[in-house]
Amino acid sequence: MSANTNVGNARQRSTLACDMCRSRRTKCDMRKPTCSFCDEHGIVCNYRVPAAPSPSKNDLEIQAIRERLDDLCGLVSMRRLDPNYVLPGGSTSPNPTSFDQYPTAESIISRNWRMEFPFMTIQTPSTMCLLGQDPKLAAQMVSIERTKLDMLTPPVVSVGFRFHYENAVSAFGFFYDRIQHWYPILHQEFFGLYLESIVGDFSPCPDSCLVLLVAAIGSVCQCSSLATAYATRPDVDYIGKALTMLPNVHFEFSLRSVQCLVLFGVYYNCIGKPCQAHDYILMASCKAQALLKCHLYAENSSAMELLRRAFWSIFLIETELGYHMDMPESNIWKFDDRILLPGIHDSWEPFQESNRFLFDQIRPSNTSALSPNDTKAYFLAAISMCRMMRRCFASVTFSNNKEVYAPIIAAELLYQLENWYGNLPTSLSFHRQIPHPTAYDDTLSYATPQPYSSQAAARCFLQMQFYQCLVSTYWPAVYSVMYLDVAAAETLFDCSRFFDAYVSLVSSIATAIRCCSHTPWNFYASLFITTMAAHKGARAVCLRDTISPRVIRCFDIATNIFDEAVATSPSLAILGAILSQQVRVTS
Numbered sequence: 001m002s003a004n005t006n007v008g009n010a011r012q013r014s015t016l017a018c019d020m021c022r023s024r025r026t027k028c029d030m031r032k033p034t035c036s037f038c039d040e041h042g043i044v045c046n047y048r049v050p051a052a053p054s055p056s057k058n059d060l061e062i063q064a065i066r067e068r069l070d071d072l073c074g075l076v077s078m079r080r081l082d083p084n085y086v087l088p089g090g091s092t093s094p095n096p097t098s099f100d101q102y103p104t105a106e107s108i109i110s111r112n113w114r115m116e117f118p119f120m121t122i123q124t125p126s127t128m129c130l131l132g133q134d135p136k137l138a139a140q141m142v143s144i145e146r147t148k149l150d151m152l153t154p155p156v157v158s159v160g161f162r163f164h165y166e167n168a169v170s171a172f173g174f175f176y177d178r179i180q181h182w183y184p185i186l187h188q189e190f191f192g193l194y195l196e197s198i199v200g201d202f203s204p205c206p207d208s209c210l211v212l213l214v215a216a217i218g219s220v221c222q223c224s225s226l227a228t229a230y231a232t233r234p235d236v237d238y239i240g241k242a243l244t245m246l247p248n249v250h251f252e253f254s255l256r257s258v259q260c261l262v263l264f265g266v267y268y269n270c271i272g273k274p275c276q277a278h279d280y281i282l283m284a285s286c287k288a289q290a291l292l293k294c295h296l297y298a299e300n301s302s303a304m305e306l307l308r309r310a311f312w313s314i315f316l317i318e319t320e321l322g323y324h325m326d327m328p329e330s331n332i333w334k335f336d337d338r339i340l341l342p343g344i345h346d347s348w349e350p351f352q353e354s355n356r357f358l359f360d361q362i363r364p365s366n367t368s369a370l371s372p373n374d375t376k377a378y379f380l381a382a383i384s385m386c387r388m389m390r391r392c393f394a395s396v397t398f399s400n401n402k403e404v405y406a407p408i409i410a411a412e413l414l415y416q417l418e419n420w421y422g423n424l425p426t427s428l429s430f431h432r433q434i435p436h437p438t439a440y441d442d443t444l445s446y447a448t449p450q451p452y453s454s455q456a457a458a459r460c461f462l463q464m465q466f467y468q469c470l471v472s473t474y475w476p477a478v479y480s481v482m483y484l485d486v487a488a489a490e491t492l493f494d495c496s497r498f499f500d501a502y503v504s505l506v507s508s509i510a511t512a513i514r515c516c517s518h519t520p521w522n523f524y525a526s527l528f529i530t531t532m533a534a535h536k537g538a539r540a541v542c543l544r545d546t547i548s549p550r551v552i553r554c555f556d557i558a559t560n561i562f563d564e565a566v567a568t569s570p571s572l573a574i575l576g577a578i579l580s581q582q583v584r585v586t587s
Contacts, residue, residue: 019046025402042132117396117403120475120533122525122575123326130479131532133578138326141571145275148570155233157240163198163215167234171218173363176350177454178221181370181378182518183266183313184348185259186214187306191351191359204245206256212242213263220270221517226568229271239267250283253296255303258288258310265317266518272569274521278321285314285330292339302346309342311335312383317519319386324525333390341383344376370454377425378458384420385465389472396476405480407490413473421466427455430463434500434550435507457515464512464523467505471530474498478537487542495543499551502534506554510561521572524565528575531558535583555583 018035020043021028029036030047038045118127125135134140172194180186194211202208216238223229242264249260261284268277288311297303315332322329342348349372351359363369370378395410396403421429477494481487487495509527513520535555538547562576 019048043129117394117476118479119394120472120529122324122529127529127533131536131582133532137574138324141574142275142325142327144570144574145273154243155236155240157244158237161237161241165198167219168194168198168215169362171215171222171238173218174221175214175218176359176363177369177452178457178517179217179266179270180350181375181454181458182382183262183317184342184375184379185262185306185310185313186210186350187302188347188349188352190214191355204248206245206249206252206254206260209242209245209249209260210256210263212238212245213260213267216242217263217267217270220267225514226272226517226520226565230568235267235271253287253291255291255297255307255310258284258291258307261287262310262313262317265314269317269321269519269521270517272521272565272572274321274325274571275327277317278325278327281314281317281321282328282330284310285318285332288314289330289332289335292335305343305346308340309348309379311339312342312379316382316386319390320519320522323522324529336387336390341380342376344380348372348375370458371427374425374427374455374458378428378462381420381424381428381462382465385462385469388416388420389465389469394476395473405476405491405494407477407494410473410477410494414470417466417469417473424462428459428462430459430466432466432504434503452515457512460508460511461516464505464508464526467501467508468526468530470501471498471505474501475533475537478533478540478543481542482537482540485541492542492546495537496546498537499534499547502530503550503554505530506558510557513561520565521569524562524569524572524575527558527561528579531555531579532582559583 016030017028018030018038020038021035024037026037031039032047034045037043116124116126118124118130120127122128122141123138128135128137172191190210193207194214197208197211198215202211216235219234219238220229222234223232229235242260249257261280264280265277265284268274268280288307291297291307292311297307311332314330315336318330318332321327347353349356395406395413397406397409398404421432424430474494474497477487477491478498480491481495506527509523513523516523531554534551537543538551559576559580562572562579565572565576
């Protein structure tokens with residue numbers, strides 16, 4: 001019974017410190033209403049209500065039973081994957097700490113975010129707290145995207161809708177030039193199917209749905225910006241008709257149904273609706289995994305190749321959508337080492353080579369598609385980057401039961417990133433010099449459409465991913481300086497690398513928003529979190545005097561970029577308002 005008494009006393013003493021000092025495992029001076037550490041760092045100081053004094057014998061026994069039940073529940077539902085993970089306090093048990101450490105307002109499946117390193121994503125609550133924002137911001141964005149009325153209103157198809165031949169043909173050309181290389185999932189017979197469908201009657205089936213989705217996506221890509229697409233809605237008939245065929249798509253267990261679900265996700269991603277895009281990508285992922293497990297196309301090599309390309313497209317899209325919004329996963333990444341990469345010897349074109357001349361006649365004159373070889377090179381490079389970012393954590397390590405910056409890990413991650421860059425073909429290689437902000441101020445204007453080049457778009461997107469990876473790698477160095485208010489020369493040098501990478505990232509995102517139409521919401525979300533983090537780091541005592549004017553200029557540019565997003569997405573309107581207030585008020 002004495003053991004139970006010790007447990008009770010230990011729990012009572014642990015509630016004296018504030019939550020922040022408890023999470024840092026440092027002594028708290030228990031000053032009310034705000035302790036000294038929280039007061040100095042501008043952190044909301046919260047004290048828990050201490051347990052009632054002098055618990056009775058029955059109370060102690062009941063508490064011990066509850067703790068054992070908590071351990072059993074944790075063993076069943078929340079066991080960590082790493083059996084050697086060391087919990088705060090030195091325990092090597094794989095079970096998590098008891099449920100009383102989770103905020104009462106959060107789901108029991110939430111991570112123990114009070115102990116969590118503030119990784120640079122919107123869905124990391126500790127990061128939001130560090131930036132002075134609501135830790136549930138990611139959940140609020142999901143809620144408003146899913147409940148705002150104009151986000152839920154289905155498109156109304158025109159009475160007696162029929163394809164307009166010239167518009168439909170033009171839409172296919174824009175789809176090919178601006179989307180095909182991002183997600184090459186169409187079969188070689190598709191162009192012939194498309195031409196047949198737009199001149200005749202078509203029945204509700206996955207093939208017809210696929211044609212309508214390509215037309216819808218292509219018509220959005222024709223617009224000079226996302227705001228223009230929302231204002232004119234050239235896609236409304238196509239997507240409205242495609243949605244009526246969803247029952248047929250769901251009913252069919254086939255490669256074609258997977259392709260339709262992927263393109264539904266691509267469509268909603270193109271128009272800046274991440275939650276709807278996520279819904280369809282999740283369905284596509286489940287169906288694709290089921291087809292692969294059933295070996296339905298084991299004897300059909302061409303269908304199997306298309307299914308693999310669909311799998312990797314789903315992998316890319318789901319990873320992008322889940323980076324900042326805390327949404328369910330299909331666990332597709334668990335199979336990325338079991339599914340073969342796409343083969344590069346066969347054609348990935350959505351038409352037979354004999355039809356190329358006919359296709360070239362109808363494509364838009366002011367665009368240029370990626371070459372077939374560059375499409376393959378880009379797709380494999382994007383998969384490689386995605387796997388690297390998914391598998392390689394930030395440059396932190398455990399020391400004294402705390403996650404701290406590890407320069408040696410940062411150097412290893414940089415080495416892997418340099419190898420990735422070195423393997424890019426010359427046609428997709430990008431410049432890496434640090435731009436001056438005035439050099440890309442004009443990228444914020446969409447008034448004069450420029451000739452589109454899918455090769456330039458692919459280079460820009462790879463460049464953005466490169467600098468995003470660099471920013472994530474060196475963010476722990478900046479955080480360590482903010483946290484400790486001191487820094488070694490090596491850490492300060494890595495902090496300068498962070499800010500240099502940030503400037504280059506803002507430049508590449510500003511360009512990507514204009515020329516990469518496949519995932520605009522993620523561009524804005526990445527711009528938001530990196531700018532918020534950079535702005536916070538730039539105010540650290542050890543770094544304040546080292547911040548260059550180009551970094552300060554990028555804060556304003558990032559805020560200006562959000563002006564257009566306000567009209568297209570309620571969640572981006574929230575991020576834009578927060579960013580504007582943070583940068584313009586506190587600078």
